[in-house]
Amino acid sequence: MPQTSGGAGRFPQRVHIVEVGPRDGLQAESKLVPTEVKIELIDRLVGAGVTRIEAASFVSPKWVPQMGDGAAVMAGIERVQGVSYAALTPNMRGLEAAMESNVDEVVIFGAASEAFSMRNINCSVEESVKRFVPVAQRAKEAGLRLRGSLSCSFGCPYQGQVPVDAVVDMVMRFRDLGCDEIDIADTIGVGTMTHVQQVIEQASSVFPLERLAGHFHDTYGQALANIVGALQVGMSVFHSSVAGLGGCPYAKGATGNVATEDLLYLLDGLGIETGIDLDAIVSTGAWMSQKMGKENGSRAGKALAARKSINGLRVV
Amino acid sequence: MPQTSGGAGRFPQRVHIVEVGPRDGLQAESKLVPTEVKIELIDRLVGAGVTRIEAASFVSPKWVPQMGDGAAVMAGIERVQGVSYAALTPNMRGLEAAMESNVDEVVIFGAASEAFSMRNINCSVEESVKRFVPVAQRAKEAGLRLRGSLSCSFGCPYQGQVPVDAVVDMVMRFRDLGCDEIDIADTIGVGTMTHVQQVIEQASSVFPLERLAGHFHDTYGQALANIVGALQVGMSVFHSSVAGLGGCPYAKGATGNVATEDLLYLLDGLGIETGIDLDAIVSTGAWMSQKMGKENGSRAGKALAARKSINGLRVV
Numbered sequence: 332m333p334q335t336s337g338g339a340g341r342f343p344q345r346v347h348i349v350e351v352g353p354r355d356g357l358q359a360e361s362k363l364v365p366t367e368v369k370i371e372l373i374d375r376l377v378g379a380g381v382t383r384i385e386a387a388s389f390v391s392p393k394w395v396p397q398m399g400d401g402a403a404v405m406a407g408i409e410r411v412q413g414v415s416y417a418a419l420t421p422n423m424r425g426l427e428a429a430m431e432s433n434v435d436e437v438v439i440f441g442a443a444s445e446a447f448s449m450r451n452i453n454c455s456v457e458e459s460v461k462r463f464v465p466v467a468q469r470a471k472e473a474g475l476r477l478r479g480s481l482s483c484s485f486g487c488p489y490q491g492q493v494p495v496d497a498v499v500d501m502v503m504r505f506r507d508l509g510c511d512e513i514d515i516a517d518t519i520g521v522g523t524m525t526h527v528q529q530v531i532e533q534a535s536s537v538f539p540l541e542r543l544a545g546h547f548h549d550t551y552g553q554a555l556a557n558i559v560g561a562l563q564v565g566m567s568v569f570h571s572s573v574a575g576l577g578g579c580p581y582a583k584g585a586t587g588n589v590a591t592e593d594l595l596y597l598l599d600g601l602g603i604e605t606g607i608d609l610d611a612i613v614s615t616g617a618w619m620s621q622k623m624g625k626e627n628g629s630r631a632g633k634a635l636a637a638r639k640s641i642n643g644l645r646v647v
Numbered sequence: 648m649p650q651t652s653g654g655a656g657r658f659p660q661r662v663h664i665v666e667v668g669p670r671d672g673l674q675a676e677s678k679l680v681p682t683e684v685k686i687e688l689i690d691r692l693v694g695a696g697v698t699r700i701e702a703a704s705f706v707s708p709k710w711v712p713q714m715g716d717g718a719a720v721m722a723g724i725e726r727v728q729g730v731s732y733a734a735l736t737p738n739m740r741g742l743e744a745a746m747e748s749n750v751d752e753v754v755i756f757g758a759a760s761e762a763f764s765m766r767n768i769n770c771s772v773e774e775s776v777k778r779f780v781p782v783a784q785r786a787k788e789a790g791l792r793l794r795g796s797l798s799c800s801f802g803c804p805y806q807g808q809v810p811v812d813a814v815v816d817m818v819m820r821f822r823d824l825g826c827d828e829i830d831i832a833d834t835i836g837v838g839t840m841t842h843v844q845q846v847i848e849q850a851s852s853v854f855p856l857e858r859l860a861g862h863f864h865d866t867y868g869q870a871l872a873n874i875v876g877a878l879q880v881g882m883s884v885f886h887s888s889v890a891g892l893g894g895c896p897y898a899k900g901a902t903g904n905v906a907t908e909d910l911l912y913l914l915d916g917l918g919i920e921t922g923i924d925l926d927a928i929v930s931t932g933a934w935m936s937q938k939m940g941k942e943n944g945s946r947a948g949k950a951l952a953a954r955k956s957i958n959g960l961r962v963v
Contacts, residue, residue: 523915524913525916525917551909551947552909552912552945556872582949583953593867597839600839601840630866630901631868634902638804638897638898
C-alpha cells in the first residue's frame with residue numbers, strides 16, 4: 332500500500348542506498364573471501380540497481396588481511412557508468428592506491444568517541460583528524476568525491492554514552508576537511524529512534540542534511556526503526572549490507588549492518604524510490620550466504636527465499 | 648536519551664506489553680516442552696514485571712499437542728495479584744477448561760482473510776464468527792475479560808493482499824461479540840509502516856484505539872518499524888515473545904514474533920514506561936533458549952548477553 336507520508340512525518344520521495352557489503356560486510360571475516368567472489372558480488376549488486384557501493388579498502392594488509400586484494404577487485408569488476416565505486420583510504424599510501432585503481436569516492440574515518448579512537452587507531456580524535464588533512468587535500472585536488480565516516484555516533488563499546496556535541500564537533504571537522512558527504516554511524520547498534528533524530532537534527536545544523544548519511548547496525552534490532560526516525564527528520568542516504576554481511580566485532584554472535592533486503596522491503600512498502608530491485612538483491616544475498624557458508628543475516632531475505640520455494644506469492 | 652516525543656509524532660507515555668511467548672511462542676514447537684519449564688518460564692516473566700501473559704491454549708491436544716498441558720501449567724504457576732493470565736478458547740469445551748483453570752482472560756480468534764480461514768480452521772470467516780457466539784456469551788456472563796485475535800490483518804500466505812475493509816469488518820464482528828480488546832495481527836510479518844498506520848486508523852473508527860493491540864511478526868524485519876508507526880498513531884498495547892519464541896510456520900527458518908527484548912529496548916530508549924525490567928527479560932530469554940536448545944531469536948537479547956560477558960557496560 333505505497334504512499335509517501337505516514338500518519339506522522341513526511342518521508343522523502345527517493346532514498347539513496349550505499350551498499351557496504353563488499354567492504355564493511357567482509358572486512359572482519361577471518362576466512363579470506365576469494366577475489367573472484369568479491370568481484371561477482373559487486374557486479375551482481377550493481378546489476379540489481381545499486382549505484383553507490385563500497386568496493387574496497389586500501390588499508391595495510393597487515394591490519395586487515397581480508398581487504399588486501401583491493402586493487403585486484405577494482406581491476407576485475409565491470410565498471411558501470413553512473414555507478415560510484417568507493418574505497419577506504421586511511422593514509423596517503425592508501426589514497427595513492429585508490430587513485431591508481433580509479434575509484435570514484437574515497438572514505439576517511441574517525442570516531443565520535445575518544446576511547447574508541449584510542450583503542451581502534453591508537454591516537455586521539457584530534458590527532459586522527461590531523462592525519463587526514465593531506466589525504467583530504469590530495470583527494471579534492473584530484474577531483475575525487477570525499478566522504479567522512481564517523482563511528483560510534485550513538486554509543487561506544489568502551490566509553491558508553493557519546494555526547495551529541497562530540498558528533499557535531501566531528502561533523503564540523505569533516506566538513507572543514509572538505510567532505511562532500513558525512514556518515515553518522517551507529518557502530519554498535521545501540522541507538523534508539525528519538526536519540527537518532529536528535530543527533531541528525533543537531534548535525535544538520537552544521538552540515539547540509541541531504542549530504543548526511545545514516546549507517547545503522549541492527550545489533551539491538553533497532554536499525555529499521557532508527558531509519559524510520561531518520562527518514563522522518565529528512566535524511567535520505569542510508570548504508571546497508573546485502574544479507575546483513577558484517578556481524579558485530581564487539582558482541583560475538585550479534586547482528587551487525589542492517590540488511591539491504593530489510594531496508595529495501597521497508598522503502599518499497601513506503602513507496603520510496605531507490606532504483607534497486609528487491610528480488611535481485613534477495614538472490615544475491617542468498618548466493619553470497621551460500622558462498623560464505625553462513626546463515627543469511629537478512630530477515631526479509633530469508634523469508635522471501637523461503638516463500639518463493641513454497642508458493643511464489645508476493646504479498647507486497 | 649529518553650524523551651516522549653520524536654521529531655514527528657507523539658508517543659504514548661506508557662505501553663502495555665502482552666507476553667505471548669508461553670503460548671504463541673511455543674505452540675508450533677514439535678518437540679514437547681516439559682510442563683515444569685513452561686511453568687518456570689511464566690513465573691520468570693511475571694517476576695520480570697510482565698502483567699499480561701498468554702499462558703495456555705485450551706485447544707484439542709489432537710490439534711496442538713504442545714498445548715495439551717494447559718490445565719497443569721495453570722495449576723502449577725504462582726498466581727500473582729494484578730497479573731492477567733490469558734488462554735485461547737476455540738470452543739465451549741475449551742472455555743469450560745479455561746474457567747476451571749481460573750484464567751483471567753479468554754481469547755477467541757479469526758482471520759481477516761477468507762483463504763486463511765478456510766485453510767486454517769476449515770470454515771468461512773462468517774461461520775468462524777458464528778461458532779464463537781456462545782463462547783463469547785458464556786465468557787462475558789462469567790465476568791471474564793474477552794479478547795479477539797485477528798490474524799492476517801496485513802497479508803495472507805494464501806490469498807496475498809488483505810483489504811483494509813476486511814479488517815474493519817472483523818473488528819466490528821469482534822466488537823459485537825463483546826470483545827474488550829482486539830488484536831490486529833500481522834501473522835506473516837509482511838506489513839510495512841504506513842500500511843500498519845492506515846489499518847489501525849481505520850480500525851479505530853469502529854473500536855476504541857486504547858483497546859486495540861498490535862501483534863507484529865518480524866519475518867521481514869519490519870516489526871519494530873511497524874510498532875513505531877503504530878505508536879505514532881496512538882496504539883499503546885503490543886504483543887511480543889521473549890527470545891522471539893515462535894518462528895514462522897509459513898516460511899521455514901524465518902523469524903516470527905517480535906522479541907520482547909527488542910521491543911523493550913526500543914521503548915526504554917524512547918522513555919516509554921512498561922513496568923518490565925529488560926535485564927530480567929534478557930536473562931529469561933537466554934535461559935529459555937538454552938532449555939530449548941535453540942538460538943536466541945532476540946537481537947537485543949543476544950547482544951546484551953554477549954556484552955555482559957565482555958565488559959559489563961550498558962550504553963543506554
